[in-house]
Amino acid sequence: MKVIFCIFALFCTTQTLGFESCEECLETIPLIGTWIHEGADDIASWLEENYCPTVEDEECAMHVNEMYPTMLEMIAEEFIILNSVRICNHVHACDLKETDPILKEMTCQDCDRILGDVRDMLTDRDQVQEMEHWLERHFCTEEIPHCPRFVRTHFYPMHEMAMRHFLHPHDNCVRLGYCQ
Incomplete structure (x- = not known):
């Protein structure tokens, strides 16, 4: 799973990841x-209109309306929720001692940068092809005989458009409690 590997690589190169504990990481990722x-x-409604x-x-x-909500839920489940333990282990949030320098209080700026990088990575053409x-x-x-054609023709442009519109790093950092 190339997408998971890239999420891992992104987090590993971000030395100021900022999780205070394994539990915080395991709660945040899902x-x-x-x-x-x-x-x-x-x-899906926004995509229908825009x-x-x-x-x-x-x-x-x-x-x-028929396919996108389920596709999106399956992608979120497969690439984020089911892999939260693996992601947190890979970024060393769950296998290091609390005193390790990578485990620190995440700042608003850390969160904004990390989620911005994640958004950019999740809209990368190679990642979306995976x-x-x-x-x-x-x-x-x-x-659903039209499904493969729909996925090949529409998933990437819809996904990119939706990610750019809905995944605002700062808004999500506020929602996560890292920013005010």
Whole structure:
């Protein structure tokens, strides 16, 4: 899973990660995935209004509402929530002593930078292609014959548009309690 590896690489190169404890990391990482689950229908509605008018696909709105919320929830589950222990272990938030310098109080600036880097990474074309391949293998079925074409044609531009609109690092840092 190339996306998970890149998340790991991003966090490993960020020496000021800022988790005070393993528990803080394990509570924080899944929150992002949970927020995506909670907002999937709103994101799909926004895409119907803002993405579909930009493409020549008469069935765009129907497909967005039919497939995108579930695709987004599956991506959040697979790439964020289910991998929170692995992510926290990889960034050494769960296997180092509390006195290690990487474990410190996260500042608002740390959080803004980290979530900005995560947003940029999650919209990187190579990373989104990994998500597309995963969706084709795990979401698309014979019962949805138009699914592979929809994923290949629309997932990347929809995903990038949605991430740029909804994933505002500072707003999420406020929500996480690192900024005021």
